[in-house]
Amino acid sequence: MKYKISLLLFLTTTLAFGQFNFTKQFNTLNAGQRLELSIPFSDHLGNTADLPVILLKGTEEGPVFTFLAGVHGFEVSPIIAVQKLVQEIDLTQLKGTLIVLPISNPGSFYNRTPYKNPQDNTNLNGAFPGKKEGSITLKIAHFITTNIIPLSDVFLDIHSGDAPEDLIPFVCYYNNKRQKENTAVAKKLSEVSGFQYIVSYPYTISDTEPAKYAFKQAVQDGKIALSIESGKFGVVEDEAVELTRQGVLNMLNAMDMYPKNTSPHLNPIYLNHQRYTSAKMSGLFYSKHKAGDYVEKDELIGYTTNAFGKTIEEHRAPQAGIILYMLATPAVNKGDNIACVSAAVEE
Ligand SMILES: [Zn+2]
Structure with a gap:
């Protein structure tokens, strides 16, 4: 409770100055601390949004693992899986820090719209690296690119089939031959996830071309990045939620950040040509x-x-x-x- 009061004071202060120093918040986290932030965004069209971010710092030092849901706001199985994860993670067993964006595209989530944020008719997963002075979706993309990705060692973007899409659950990464070590870790995390289908995409963009997609942006910025696809049709599917929840725990375990894991899928199927x-x-x-x-x-x-x-x-x-x-x-x-x-x- 004491902490909540100080956070409110902080928000009031930063809003008054019109800036939000996320990196400073991150760098001053204490061991075993959970910090819940609502980061305000607004644009020249009159749109507003509060982007929720949860920081979970373990009692021991370790990597920074970021996971995000709701880049497509109608993809709700990922959003519910992330809700479960942030409730269950025990900070006394966590080594390192989690950065969690539980609803990355609030305009799309609260308006229940597939693909695009109706506030500016823009698809967040297509907007990277974003724009500091753009419309609201571009601003959120820019914030993730400039504040979240630089702090992350691993960046996991969680999706599902959107409202009109049927989909089989899979985990995927870019086969970036220019960053072989990162690609090998992304592959390894995919293999331990518990998902049967392990999909790789070719990575062919230059260092300056717009990455468009959140986890492709993270790859371009030199991070270990991958994505989960689990769920479909804009409904919460218990099985899809559980696959995602367990997949994230398995990846954290493989990063030596968290003790709980299950075994990899016994019959993995590798796919690389879409x-x-x-x-x-x-x-x-x-x-x-x-x-x-x-x-x-x-x-x-x-x-x-x-x-x-x-x-x-x-x-x-x-x-x-x-x-x-x-x-x-x-x-x-x-x-x-x-x-x-x-x-x-x-x-
Ligand atoms: Zn999606």
């Missing part, structure tokens, strides 16, 4: 497939009709492989991703 098919027409989407199905190249995944029931487009598998995620609700718009089909190829 191909996508997208809609050329808007209409109504139909499919008999679901995420996790194996499809042959050119196999029919689904089709689109116009509003009068006439088939106007067929969607075929771009390669043989497993459907990692796919559109699974009727509305389809020109340019929408229909499916991601993933396979393993020799490098």
Whole structure:
């Protein structure tokens, strides 16, 4: 309680000066301290948001592990998994510090909108590195890039299928050949996570190209970074929540930060070659497939009709492989991703 009063005083002070010194807050944490911050954002359009951040400092020194949920605010299984984790972590058993963003995109979460923050019609996962003087989503991206990522040793961005998406749970990382040690740790953390599907993406951007995605930004900035995808359809799925919760604990254990872990998946499946098919027409989407199905190249995944029931487009598998995620609700718009089909190829 005493602590809460001092935090309130601090917020009042910093707001008066129009600045929030996050790094100073982080650097003055005491061993065994839990600090809850609501960081205020506002933009020239009149939008406001309070970004919740939780700092958990263990009683022993160790790495800084950041995890965030709700970059897509309608992806709620990750958000609930993070709520469970921040309640259960015992600081007397933690070595190092956790930086937790439980709802990274408050505008999208509270308005219950998939993909984009309706305040500025912007997708946070596409906005990195962000802009100091941009609209609210760009400001949040900029804050994460300039304040959260630099403090992090490991950066884990937790997602699920969004409102219209079916998805099988997987863990993923970038195969960045320019930072082999970081890539090896990201792979190792993926392998211990307990997820069956371990997916890598090629990393081909330059050091100055916009990274767009949160965990790609962290890779570009020289950090160990990875992502979890678990859950779908904008509902809380207990099984998806538990996979994520256990996955984070397993990663912390592998970093020698926390004692609780479960064994890796007994039958891991490695995938490294993703191909996508997208809609050329808007209409109504139909499919008999679901995420996790194996499809042959050119196999029919689904089709689109116009509003009068006439088939106007067929969607075929771009390669043989497993459907990692796919559109699974009727509305389809020109340019929408229909499916991601993933396979393993020799490098
Ligand atoms: Zn997402």
